[in-house]
Every structure is written in structure tokens, then in C-alpha cells.
Amino acid sequence: MVQKEMSDGIFNITKGSRRGLATKNLDPGAGVYGEKLVTIEGNEYRMWNPKRSKLAAMALKRMRIPIRHDSRVLYLGAASGTTVSHVSDMVPDGVVYAVEFSARTIRDLVQMCERRSNIVPILADATHPSSYAHIVGPVDVIFQDVAQPNQAKIAIINARRFLKNGGHLLLSIKARSVDTVASPDKIFKEEIRTLEADDVGFHVSNRQDLSPFHEDHMGVVAERKIVKE
Ligand SMILES: C[S@@+](CC[C@H](N)C(=O)[O-])C[C@H]1O[C@@H](n2cnc3c(N)ncnc32)[C@H](O)[C@@H]1O
Structure with a gap:
């Protein structure tokens, strides 16, 4: 389980099969467009697909x-x-x-x-x-x-x-x-x-x-x- 901040507010996350960019969810519990949510050490992150952004x-x-x-x-x-x-x-x-x-x-x-x-x-x-x-x-x-x-x-x-x-x-x-x-x-x-x-x-x-x-x-x-x- 790894969470590394690449730049202010942008994280590189590895948790089980989930791996990639993410941001810390400002609205925990809710996704926005069907993206995966991942919790690490009590913080919820929203996975961020570079093909969509x-x-x-x-x-x-x-x-x-x-x-x-x-x-x-x-x-x-x-x-x-x-x-x-x-x-x-x-x-x-x-x-x-x-x-x-x-x-x-x-x-x-x-x-x-x-x-x-x-x-x-x-x-x-x-x-x-x-x-x-x-x-x-x-x-x-x-x-x-x-x-x-x-x-x-x-x-x-x-x-x-x-x-x-x-x-x-x-x-x-x-x-x-x-x-x-x-x-x-x-x-x-x-x-x-x-x-x-x-x-x-x-x-x-x-x-x-x-x-x-x-x-x-x-x-x-x-x-x-x-x-x-
Ligand atoms: C490639 S999409 C943006 C995708 C978005 N940035 C994202 O990552 O979720 C381009 C958007 O720019 C809008 N757009 C194009 N010309 C514009 C203009 N002159 N003023 C405001 N919006 C414009 C289009 O309607 C379209 O929704």
C-alpha cells in the first residue's frame, strides 16, 4: 500500500490491483463520474485516468x-x-x-x-x-x-x-x-x-x-x- 505525493495534491497510489494517479477526495464517500475510490490510512482518494484528462x-x-x-x-x-x-x-x-x-x-x-x-x-x-x-x-x-x-x-x-x-x-x-x-x-x-x-x-x-x-x-x-x- 503506497501513497506518494508527486506534486501538491496529486498522488501516486498502489493498493492491491489499483495503481495510478489520484487526488484526495474533497467529498468523501462520493465519486463524480464513476471513478474508483481508494482508502489508505483513513484518507479517501479518487483514481484519475490520464486517458480521460x-x-x-x-x-x-x-x-x-x-x-x-x-x-x-x-x-x-x-x-x-x-x-x-x-x-x-x-x-x-x-x-x-x-x-x-x-x-x-x-x-x-x-x-x-x-x-x-x-x-x-x-x-x-x-x-x-x-x-x-x-x-x-x-x-x-x-x-x-x-x-x-x-x-x-x-x-x-x-x-x-x-x-x-x-x-x-x-x-x-x-x-x-x-x-x-x-x-x-x-x-x-x-x-x-x-x-x-x-x-x-x-x-x-x-x-x-x-x-x-x-x-x-x-x-x-x-x-x-x-x-x-
Ligand atoms: C476536450 S473538452 C474538455 C475536457 C475537460 N477539460 C476534461 O478534462 O474533463 C473541450 C471543451 O471545451 C469546450 N469549449 C470549446 N471552445 C470553448 C470556448 N470558446 N469557450 C468555452 N468552452 C469551450 C467544449 O464545449 C468542450 O466541452
Whole structure:
């Protein structure tokens, strides 16, 4: 029976046949989407499948996940809340602003929020950050998984509005959403160039291909440079 913390709030667990990533359940006794629950030394963990989550794949690829127990996280592309629920576990003293533009998809997430008070569901388009600026304040981390053609641009406009100096962007880039024919490598380079060239001040500290968990996806960790006032 082993439980090792890989990064704040992300655990590597081995118990009998159960082995893999997990987060400590903020709502003990209840699962969210049918994931397995495992109890070790009185703590309940929710198993986290990297094939169902770009963020879990990034953690398994040993990318630094700069989310702390009290982080304020802006999550773009929340869908029904699979990964959002694990981020909620990771920030028991923080908050997750979960933005999703499909009313149908966000329904399950809204239901989950009745049991998890640190998630704020927002039905909005991430390309229009002004539409949720009255709800979201400055954040420590932006996680983005929107599968859209202009992924770097969406990250930039949100970072400009909400990301603190020194804050981090965790970005999943899906090559096929940018261009269905160009080589993924070329697309990733261009998206990263767009990020680094913008005067929002991003420094990309790590990038990793997310295969075999997600084909033609790249995980990116970037820091917004600290600007002295
Ligand atoms: C790949 S799925 C996200 C999966 C989710 N991150 C998870 O791991 O559980 C992409 C989601 O982004 C949403 N999306 C795409 N473009 C968006 C936009 N401009 N604003 C908000 N949500 C968007 C889609 O509706 C879809 O639910």
C-alpha cells in the first residue's frame, strides 16, 4: 500500500490491483463520474485516468503542475467536469472558476457544484473574457483545454485579463483543432511562438507530447513574467 505525493495534491497510489494517479477526495464517500475510490490510512482518494484528462497526462509526464492547496484557478473548457473535479480536490482552500460554453455539457458540472463549494461554474465563451470578468478575479493558474483553432490566442486574452504576474498557464494544445492537415510539430511550434511573442510575457518552461494518452496533443507549462510596477 503506497501513497506518494508527486506534486501538491496529486498522488501516486498502489493498493492491491489499483495503481495510478489520484487526488484526495474533497467529498468523501462520493465519486463524480464513476471513478474508483481508494482508502489508505483513513484518507479517501479518487483514481484519475490520464486517458480521460490532459492534466493527469501532464502530471504523469512529470511536468510541474504549479497548483497549490489555496490556488485560484481559471479552468477554460470545463466540459462536464471530469478534470475540474480533480482540480477541486487539489485546491481545498482555493477556488476553480470553470468556464464552458455548451449549456448541455455544463449541466453535470453544475450538479457537482452542489456538493463542491470551491467550484464556480460559468456558462460563457472563453474567447470573450469580458463576459465573466465580473465573476473571476486575479488567478494564480489558468488551465486550458478547449480544442479550438486559436488556442494560444484564447490563453493570451484570458491571461492578460486574469493571470497574476508570476502566475502559470497550463495549456493543452490539440493539433487537429488548429489544422487538420499540417504536421502536429509545426502547429505546436507556431502556437508556442504565438504565446512567447505576445507582450503578455509568457516564458514556456516545459512542453511534452501527451501520447500515448492523447494523440497529437501537447502539454505546455508557461509562466507569466513578473513585471515590477
Ligand atoms: C476536450 S473538452 C474538455 C475536457 C475537460 N477539460 C476534461 O478534462 O474533463 C473541450 C471543451 O471545451 C469546450 N469549449 C470549446 N471552445 C470553448 C470556448 N470558446 N469557450 C468555452 N468552452 C469551450 C467544449 O464545449 C468542450 O466541452
